[in-house]
Amino acid sequence: MFKKILIANRGEIALRVISACRELGIRTVAIYSEADRDALHVRYADEDVCVGPYPSSASYLNISAIVSAAEITEADAIHPGYGFLSENAYFAEILQDCHIAFIGPLPDAIRKMGDKSLARRTVAAAGVPTVPGSPGPLESVDEAIAFAAKAGYPVILKASAGGGGRGMRVARDERDLAAAYETARAEAEKAFGNAEVYLEKYLEEPRHIEFQVFGDSRGNIRHLGERECSIQRRHQKLIEEAPSTVLDESLRRRMGDAAIATARAVGYTNAGTVEFLLDADGRFYFMEMNTRLQVEHPITEEVTALDLVKEQIAVAAGEPLSFLERDMAPRGHAIEFRVNAEDPVTFAPSPGRITTFHAPGGLGVRLDTAAYQGYVVPPHYDSLIAKLIVWGRNRDEAISRGRRALDFFVVEGVKTSIPLHRRILDDPDFIEGRLSTRFMERLAAKG
Ligand code: ADP
Numbered sequence: 001m002f003k004k005i006l007i008a009n010r011g012e013i014a015l016r017v018i019s020a021c022r023e024l025g026i027r028t029v030a031i032y033s034e035a036d037r038d039a040l041h042v043r044y045a046d047e048d049v050c051v052g053p054y055p056s057s058a059s060y061l062n063i064s065a066i067v068s069a070a071e072i073t074e075a076d077a078i079h080p081g082y083g084f085l086s087e088n089a090y091f092a093e094i095l096q097d098c099h100i101a102f103i104g105p106l107p108d109a110i111r112k113m114g115d116k117s118l119a120r121r122t123v124a125a126a127g128v129p130t131v132p133g134s135p136g137p138l139e140s141v142d143e144a145i146a147f148a149a150k151a152g153y154p155v156i157l158k159a160s161a162g163g164g165g166r167g168m169r170v171a172r173d174e175r176d177l178a179a180a181y182e183t184a185r186a187e188a189e190k191a192f193g194n195a196e197v198y199l200e201k202y203l204e205e206p207r208h209i210e211f212q213v214f215g216d217s218r219g220n221i222r223h224l225g226e227r228e229c230s231i232q233r234r235h236q237k238l239i240e241e242a243p244s245t246v247l248d249e250s251l252r253r254r255m256g257d258a259a260i261a262t263a264r265a266v267g268y269t270n271a272g273t274v275e276f277l278l279d280a281d282g283r284f285y286f287m288e289m290n291t292r293l294q295v296e297h298p299i300t301e302e303v304t305a306l307d308l309v310k311e312q313i314a315v316a317a318g319e320p321l322s323f324l325e326r327d328m329a330p331r332g333h334a335i336e337f338r339v340n341a342e343d344p345v346t347f348a349p350s351p352g353r354i355t356t357f358h359a360p361g362g363l364g365v366r367l368d369t370a371a372y373q374g375y376v377v378p379p380h381y382d383s384l385i386a387k388l389i390v391w392g393r394n395r396d397e398a399i400s401r402g403r404r405a406l407d408f409f410v411v412e413g414v415k416t417s418i419p420l421h422r423r424i425l426d427d428p429d430f431i432e433g434r435l436s437t438r439f440m441e442r443l444a445a446k447g
Contacts, residue, residue: 001317002026002077002101006070007041009081010060012370012387013293014041017079020309029073031066033059035378040370047073054380060084063091070100077101077316079309083382086292087114087163103316105215105291109266113289117160117198123286126265128258131277131285133200141181147199148177154202157181159188165235166191170202205436206277208232209244209284211259212300212308215269216315222323223256224300224308225330230435231424233347238417238440239424240296241335242303245395245433246278255284262289271297271312277437295338295387298368302334302391332391333398337406337421339369339386341377344420351379355413360405364391364398367409377414385416395433399425 005021006029007014014030018041021028030045035054042048049069052059059065061084070078078100080086089110092102104110113119117137120130134147137160148155148171157180159167169184171177181197189195212224228244229237247255259274266289273294275287297308304323311322341350357373369386371377377385390405392398406422424430427443 002313004029004046004073004075005077005079005103005313006031006066006073006075007045007079007081008060008066008085009079009083010036010039010041010370010381011384012368013081013295014039015044015370016368017081017309018044020307020313023307024310024313026313029069029075031060031069033380035380038375040372040375049073054378056084056380063088063094067094067098067100071098075100077103077313079103079312080292082292082295083164087290089114101316103270103312105266105268105270105272109268109272110291112266113272113291115160116158116162116288117196119288120198120286122265123262123289126261128262128265128286129284131200131203131287134198137196137198138181141178144177144181144199145174148174151199151201153177154204156200156202157184157197158200159184159192159194160196160198161188161192161194163192165232167197168235203277203279203285205438206230206279207244207246207435208237208275208287208437209247209255209278210273210275210294211256212294212297213259213263213268213272213274214308214311214315214321215263215267215272216321217269217318218320220321220324221260221263221268222321222328223259224304224306224323224328226252226255227294227296227299228435229296230437231430231439232437233440235437237296238338239335239421240299241333241395241398242299243330243333245435251282251284258284258286262286270315271308295384296336298366298387298389299334299336302366302389303330303332304328305331332393333395334389334391335398335402337388337402338384338417339388339409339411339421340383340417341385341414342383342417343415344417349379349383350415351377351383352414353377354385354411356410357412358408358410360388360408362405364401365405366390371411385411385414388421399431 004027030048051065089107092107169180215221231239366389
């Protein structure tokens with residue numbers, strides 16, 4: 001087993017990894033940028049190293065500074081968290097060369113799934129349904145128009161190198177598409193340094209359903225059930241729940257098998273997530289695979305009673321999956337609310353000093369956060385300040401517990417998404433489980 005793990009991340013996920021290491025008796029090294037000197041992950045780690053100034057490119061993405069920090073502190077493994085370097089195949093490769101374990105999949109699997117257009121081809125070849133669209137990146141606007149004519153409008157243009165809900169454009173007719181093609185390429189080039197785009201049919205009212213998968217170095221691959229992530233703003237998740245209200249045993253088995261086939265197609269090891277769109281007729285399509293731990297992993301932990309980060313560490317150290325012989329059917333119901341420091345109406349970021357911070361607690365309530373009273377939310381990073389996770393014996397209990405926990409959660413000094421979550425929990429469509437990725441659009445239209 002590893003003796004010391006460096007966490008190449010910040011915020012709540014860095015603390016989450018430190019917690020797992022502490023329980024396993026593994027020492028930890030925090031890295032931080034100059035903007036994060038007062039951050040909790042720095043205080044809770046056994047050792048800490050400043051890796052550069054606030055821009056991420058100079059610190060949390062600075063591979064040579066991070067590898068040096070690992071070498072100086074004699075860390076034998078690195079956990080990348082999510083975001084930053086977590087899906088960077090080159091980083092995983094460098095660590096291999098330096099004999100530092102990367103707590104994640106092999107570089108080849110990251111590479112194959114990181115190119116979304118290549119990922120589509122790879123999983124389609126393994127027999128997994130994909131959204132109808134162009135088989136590869138588009139060569140010209142005429143090719144885009146020809147594929148759209150075949151698939152039928154509306155269509156969505158996506159950046160091959162995209163992520164984080166960025167680099168997508170919907171086109172409703174040929175004229176729309178001709179204009180969107182040029183802007184999508186320009187945006188992709190600017191955001192990801194790669195102008196390649198591909199095209200998919202745009203599904204009108206799908207649900208986003210994803211499966212947590214896990215592989216070990218002995219070829220075992222299992223799934224740990226689904227998460228419903230249909231409540232999104234700007235294609236980014238806001239509320240996630242497990243299990244989904246729409247999956248019956250048969251659909252869960254078919255989607256779970258497809259998720260495992262996807263992971264198997266790239267020889268997947270460690271934790272990963274296979275994302276699908278599910279249409280109103282019960283047809284599902286592969287969308288992408290995230291080759292890392294997800295923000296929303298706690299809801300799977302709540303319904304399986306498994307610590308996914310400990311599992312990641314054990315698997316990276318060469319151990320087999322711990323749950324091979326166990327029935328992993330979900331127990332009860334869990335919901336996660338992403339609490340962002342942002343305006344709940346315009347979604348504009350709201351950095352600044354948190355003057356009051358009263359955390360909710362009690363049975364079935366979990367708060368994953370690195371915020372505290374007096375903490376200054378820096379403007380440089382993503383706006384997530386806390387993840388409130390509630391568990392109940394059934395969905396109704398989880399919802400009422402969520403209402404109570406949100407009412408008891410007091411954050412002042414910055415604007416947060418708490419009031420928005422509170423509103424969603426009182427919405428009749430949410431309560432009835434009538435969800436789709438356009439839920440938020442419809443909620444806004446209700447005024
Ligand atoms: P990212 O990697 O940027 O998160 P995804 O491919 O995972 O992008 O898509 C994010 C969200 O965009 C999905 O959850 C869904 O709401 C929407 N989306 C993506 N592809 C389609 C599609 N073909 N039809 C309808 N909605 C889509």
